[in-house]
Amino acid sequence: MYYICSRLRSKERVFLEAVGRGDKAAVVRCLQPPDPVDVNVTTALGRSALTTAVTMENVEIVEILLKQDGIRIGNALLHAIREGVYRIVEMMVNHPSITPDMLGAGWSRVTSDCDDVSSCVTPVMLCAQLNQFEILQLLLSQGATIANPHKPGCRCTGCKGSNKDDSLRHSILRIETYRALASPSWISLTSSDPVLTAFKLSWDLRHLATNEREFQESYLSLAEQCRKYPVELLDQCRSSVELNTILNQDKEDDAIDDDHQKPSLYRLKLALKYEQKQFVAHPHCQQLLTSMWHEGLPGWRRRSVFARLLMVTSLMTLMPIVAVCYVISPHSRMGRFMRYPFIKFVSQAGSFAVFLILLTMASPREENMTNRRGPPPSTVEVLIVFYVAGLVWSECKQLWNQGLHLFIRDYWNWLDFIMNSLYLATISLRVVAYVRVTAGTDFPMETERKNWPSDDPTLISEGLFAVANVFSFFRVIYLFQTNPHLGPLQITLGSMLLDVGKFLSVFFLIMASFAVGFSQLYGFYRDTEVCEDEGGRRVCRGNPTEFLTFDAAVMTLFWSLFKLIGQETLDMEEKNAFLVSTGSLLLSAYQIAAVVILLNQLIATMADSFQDIDTHADMEWKYARTKLWLSYFDNGTTLPPPYNVIVTPKSIYYFLKVRHL
Template sequence: MRGSSKSSGRPIPIPLEPLKEGHRIDPLERLFLEAAERGDKHTVIRCLHGPRPVNVNCTNILGRSAIQIAVDNENVELVELLLKQDGVRIGDALLYAIREGVYRIVEMLIDHPSITRDMLGNAWAGYKLEENSGIESSDYSPDISPIMLAAHCNQFEILQLLISRGARIEKPHRLTCSCTRCKEEVQSDSLRYSLLRINTYKALASPAWISLTSPDPVLSAFKLSWDLEKLAMRENEFKDILNELSEQCKKYACDLLDQCRSSEEVIAVLNKSSDSDNEGDDSDEEVDCERLTLDRLKEALKYEQKQFVAHPHCQQLLASIWYEGLPGWRKSNFFVRTVIIVILIALMPLMAVYYLIFPRSRLGQLIRSPFMKFMYHSASFGVFLFLLILASINMGSREQTQIQRKQRRGPALSPLEWLVFLYVIGFIWSECKQLWDEGLKAYIRQWWNWLDFIMLSLYLCTFTLRFVAFIHSLDEEQYGPKMLPRTKWPSNDPTLVSEGVFAIANVFSFARIIYLFQANPTLGPLQISLGCMLIDIGKFLFIFFLVLTSFACGLNQLYYYYTDSDKTQGAVIVDNGKEYENAFDPLLQSYITLFWALFGLTPLSTVRESSVHELTKSVAEALFMAYHAMAIIVLVNMLIAMMSNSFQDIQDHADREWKFARSKLWMGYFDEGSTLPTPFNLIISPKSIYYFLKRVRRLVQSCLVSKTDKPRRKSNEMHNKTYCTLHDYVSSFSFIRLKE
């Protein structure tokens, strides 16, 4: 075996090619190679310039040339001597020098006339094969170029040297790329093509490469980590490697944040804008929470960089912004906090009125702080839930009114229901402002926004049906009498449908309060675990539906032929004049029966007590038994195991997961706007009117200037101008509430 490297301590791999036989090596070549191993410069010179000069590219039994031996021993003088010889082949010597990190030797090797700029990058493979007459090296794949190896080894100085000489690493094409080059490489050797992609991504994920080539290393690490995670989901063969590289990029971003020594430096990192690298100088700005944009933090949330967001430096800055205007809040005890919160919530109407009149005052600035906005919005939603409870139990209505309400088709909204309707309109307007500020893609990326959309849609449907029912009640000739016992109402009566939709909306409303648990360190991890469990339930339902369908179809096929089709009161089995309910016909009834069987609500008599043949009963009972064993013993326990695994995964990283979720919640209250909670956000404030008039004036001035500068335009330019003007007008009109 070859010896160990002197500098790195790593064992040098044995080449795959056969070892040369000792008696076939020329004695002079043996002397020359042994002198190179010892570093005997004078003996090397005598062998090279003697009466019978040796071949400078001769190799020993391990296939190593003299220059490779000299590089491996870090003998700079000997390398310099060998490079002066005519016809010397550098080969893997450059890669050895890069691996050992000997800057001087690397510089001498790349300055050799046989090494061009292209060879340091993509052209290295062709150079190696041409140098070795088509035979690949035993130590390194021809796809491993010098710059790629320098990135793999994180050799900063050598990598900077190679970059200064023009070496580059090309990012691999997409996995679905169908260009000619990708097709040829896949058809030629799919494994070599995949390994080339993996080695390239290893180089691109190198901290040294990102630091030296990216103008924004943090953002580059975010994007590359995100791409590698998505690629790992598609290339399952290299999933572990790609996930490891993704974690390496995340750790690199956190290591950069570790270098911050003050709040100003943290702000300089988190305020970095992705639009321009030289736009403004955030590092010189003072710590002013109103001027913080936190663009880099928003990118971290977008690319799900949980380690970065949960970093202590990042969390400390977020906490200071969150509790701005409330000095000593975090140091006070639970009782003091509770008293302050109760007082502030009780003063919420007065605070809202004061803010509408004096938004720029000191107290107005306090109301605009993130914590105050969160507290008031949460309190507003709590009042909404309280109104739902009162509306559900018909609180506030007289007994005579309640009796009349039970028989009235299309009743008018009660004062309590009008309050609920007002809150719903306020929530809808708040969601519209959020959609305007964040954009459609960012809005739909958050699952809680989907829950809000479903909840508000159900409430809108409820009130729409109530309005339709009220209109129908005015026309008694077409839709029947207005006062009628509820049992005699048609099943599709709009009032009944609205009550059903309202009940479902109430469930979504109370489920929405779980979103607020993210602000609590105890309930936050539980809420995150619940979300992961819901994903597991979705996966389980897919498998369970296949099993349920198989048994439902089988039992339905057995009992279908025994159903009395003349009966109109559902599917029944007649046995000597005695009727039995057929629990497996039609197919939907079979699904329902098997579903309730999971909870022990389907008795065994459903397959035994009927007039079907004994053989049919036996087969049905066997299927029913197999279903219970498969669904209850196997599938349900599998679901429990999946949910336990998800819960444990969250608990293993509970602090990181909770801080990431809490940061997403906090960021929704850091931006300007949406200060007042529902229903105060429906009031048009003087400040909104001022912004509206100011924007209209700016719009008029821009139109006048454009007419003065360019009186004549082409037809298509006029069309674009008209569109932009209309768009600006709509934007100005929307500013009346968006700039709250």
């Protein structure tokens, strides 16, 4: 039903009713001279005759109205786009009053009435948001464009003025623009590289969601839409040729690495860079990667578990011989065999297993060297030094190849950096201790450890070595990513550690506040003692030390999470009832806040996180496994530590080649 304003003239009312009924003859009569009605007359709701005809999808009446002089198209074009009637949109776009600029940024100057469409939305933006593919093609052919929004915090004149005039409108305009830019139809029609465009746009939208928390849900929804677009393109692949075209296409159109005639996987590496997990974990990608991973080992997946273990063990055992062959002749048959990704992985894993065995053997020391300050290195420790040199060199090459930004984004690289730094510090301190003892600075050379100073370099090096060994054995979890059973478990465990980190930030704040209170309460009795006569002897007792200092209070409160603190820790020799009561109240409040509330909240949060992560564990695992696999697909890192510190003829050749460039 169309509400006609009572102030309208009789002929105008008849005209609007005729348009609503679709009565072509009546519309023509109302527009004929000598007394034609105003073609732009509106109803009480502000709807023009043209808008009504568009809503009714009456092409003939729309054509009649567009032929009238002075017709204002206005938001009728937006309604036509939303209805998806191509013929009507085509007539309006071709109307003399519509210019290419009006279809885009200049639309706000054409109409100020919003109706039920946001005034920030232009015709081309609305068309893209609704995925009207054919209509969008039409608008693009007319020269319509969408300008990329400026980043939040932009200090240009336009952004500052728009934000100052109406900050809400400024934010809404950015969201509406990104809704159009994230449209599959817009990406498909305007981008020469739709996959890369979707990757970058998804990345930008996730950063916007972080910066503009007020509209986080909208931006994350658009980011998810962009992530799905390249995945849907992969779904359309029907052959390996099409899949290789997508995954290997790079900016120079080089699909093959000319040096080794192997796929470059440039597009897949970009997916890892922009964290496109659904794209990377797609079955088509994973099938191609699996075939490349087991290259050189035909029938690997069909072999039994025993046959696989036997082959891997044989490769690890023969690795020294194979490494020597590669050093002598890297382009021989054995050298090419060493460059297969899976063989490189097995050699790296076997080498690290030997390193862990050496660490275990280095733990006990000869009896006569236990009390020796600055002892000389044993044979095992010398081998460990070579391994550490190889590990450090491997990390340096990885940093050079990836760049600092990508290198620090991988948390396993942080673990390797800490581990290698601890080993280097251990070696440095051992050298310092040996030099000082040899030079006679530290005297005596041999004495019981209880007589050693606490800052002795040997003692500090042993402590750092112990911590480094913990990191080394923990690094074995990194290899779990290749296993379909342990990989998802490792991913789930790593994600749940984030919840533990959030908990610790709150817990340490609460613990510090109570530790300050306890140390203030009991600190005045630090140096006091009470003496009494017992059996003819005078016995002096000091107060319990658990809460006398801030450090002691922190440690006591921390360990109270795992055991119950007895009342004796709060009792004072002065028998001060108020002091003990206050301490008991503080300890009770801490137990309720930290143990009852926070610990149970942590358990509940970790349970929820586990359920949420477990549903995506397979995708997360395949994404992490792909990152591991691709690190072995690239050239280099063929020789594992410590063999990689050997200067090979190939390395000399490449060094001289770079020098002469």
